[in-house]
Amino acid sequence: MASSLWSPLSLFATLLLMQTLAEAQTSSDSFVHSRAAYYPNSDQQGTDTGACGFGSFGATINGGDASAASDLYRNGVGCGACYQVRCTNANFCSDKGVTVVLTDQGSSDRTDFILSKRAFGRMAQTTDAAASLLNLGAVDIEYRRVSCSYPNKNMTFKIDENSNYPHYLAFVIWYQQGKKDITAVQ
């Protein structure tokens, strides 16, 4: 059994990767106005049940600064994309906001993002301001796409346990860096 490659006749058979890297939807660096809420019952981490299929990796990705997105989910293409999100209430909110990774699909009360509780609080200037922000539940925000960065990590293809050679191959991509979409893997 010399070859580790699967039959080229079966769908997605080889892991010879040709990434189609599409430019992110707009190249502009300007912020877009929207709203964000948070998972009320989440602890300080992200979610391990997100629609992106990251599993337990999704709970700790980016230190727990994760988010569900509504339209930005884009049928899964948005999974793993990073956004800078900052709230706009000058009394509570920092200029920098927080950088989150998309791990799930969801919306609530006209939001584009449902942040992890940790990420939501990190938009605030101080711990006290974070408590006030969390009390508001859903807030006005601005967001923009930014590069994802995972120092000392390589992009990793995690094969799903349900894969069944040679009929079915499923995987998720961990540590997708940069600002471009992966739209196809051959």
Ligand SMILES: *[C@@H]1O[C@H](CO)[C@@H](O)[C@H](O)[C@H]1NC(C)=O
């Ligand atoms: C990333 O890939 C490079 C080149 O294959 C390798 O030398 C390095 O050890 C890898 N880093 C990690 C964290 O796996």
